[in-house]
Amino acid sequence: MTVELVKHSASDTDVLWAARVSTAGEQSLEEVGTDPERSAGLINYLMRDRHGSPFEHTSMTFFVSAPIFVFREFHRHRVWSYNEESGRYRELQPVFYIPGAGRRLVQEGKPGRYVFTEGTPEQHRLVEQTMAESYRHSYAAYQEMLEAGIAREVARAVLPVGLFSSMYATCNARALMHFLSLRTKSEDAAVPSFPQREIEMVAERMEVVWAELMPLTHAAFVANGRVAP
Template sequence: MRFLDDVTVELVKHSASDRDVLWAARVSTAGEQSLAELDKDPERSKGLINFLMRDRHGSPFEHNSMTFFVSAPIFVFREFQRHRVGWSYNEESGRYRELQSAFYVPGPERKLVQQGKPGHYVFTEGTPEQHKLVTEAMEGAYRQSYAAYQEMLEAGVAREVARAVLPVGVFSTMYATCNARSLMHFLSLRTQHEQARVPSFPQREIEMVAERMEEVWAGLMPLTHAAFIANGRVAP
């Protein structure tokens, strides 16, 4: 049994740079000469990207692609797949392979106590006793459910039936492909940031995935990322 308190996000492949935004935008005024404009006046290019972001001209941010490998608890994926426009997913299947014994247990820094009501609440630190309870209860439940899963498999029960006993804290893996525009929309909803024009209240575990994706994307498209930050983290 493996009990994990973190997620994995890795960039598998990409075709994504600030230049993709520039040629897509400039075709409207330069036509077939838009590619020749790419290396002219870097400050003008920076200003164009900021203008597009500020005035929410979104389509030029779609001409790129990033594919991530993600390993996270199933409950994270169920939230993730609320994001459907501009995203493609392929997840491992409990029908076709035996699911591994990796389960999520919150780390000591994970806030445990919800105060207030949905739409107007905060999370605060848990006590040592609460953290101990969460760890012991989760690990105990995981051990019991996975033992039942294994027992059914060994008895010849189909994987698609036996998996029903496993909780949403079991880890799964997927490939997720997006473009910069769809990623910005995801980040605007799944991260908390002091510069965000519109506040968001994501569950911490999906925010962990979002933070790692943003770090990768910022390295690929630094001008676009900077414009996203400067304009209140609102997707164009």
């Protein structure tokens, strides 16, 4: 997985001036560029009492490269803005996802209450061999159709969701917190989540970047149960 911050306008100070306009009006402009450390309590209050709109006055754009099935889950988060590479306009490259040895393979329990456990060496070999063989056949079929003059938008239909794609994804801090609350699993969370491991890997990397940009907001998010305001 690749997660890179492309550009941003996101800081703890952005939350403060947005919040203080409700009581200070034009005087809230004085908060722009001030040290947010002295107002950590206000950020925690906003998070705790779920006054979420001040956190929306931020923006982060990430470049993400991941399997298509990860993007299918991403697109459920509709407050984000997305632009993904198109199989209509370019020939897709043969980069496919095969789970690493640390990926737990066996699901036990019912949806919402299940856990994943380690697979056997035989199961890991089966996954690797079966996926690799399937990918080779599907990409060969894709190439055969392209060489025969079939349009890219038609030929791509044979490619599996394990194919890597790339996109730009833009969000504000409030939307990112909602994403993290659902797509990461943490002992600090007030509400349990059961994310698919692959999108959790992307979410974990985004959280590291965001925590550096907005450390006070991130700390308040964790302290208040990782619930989006």
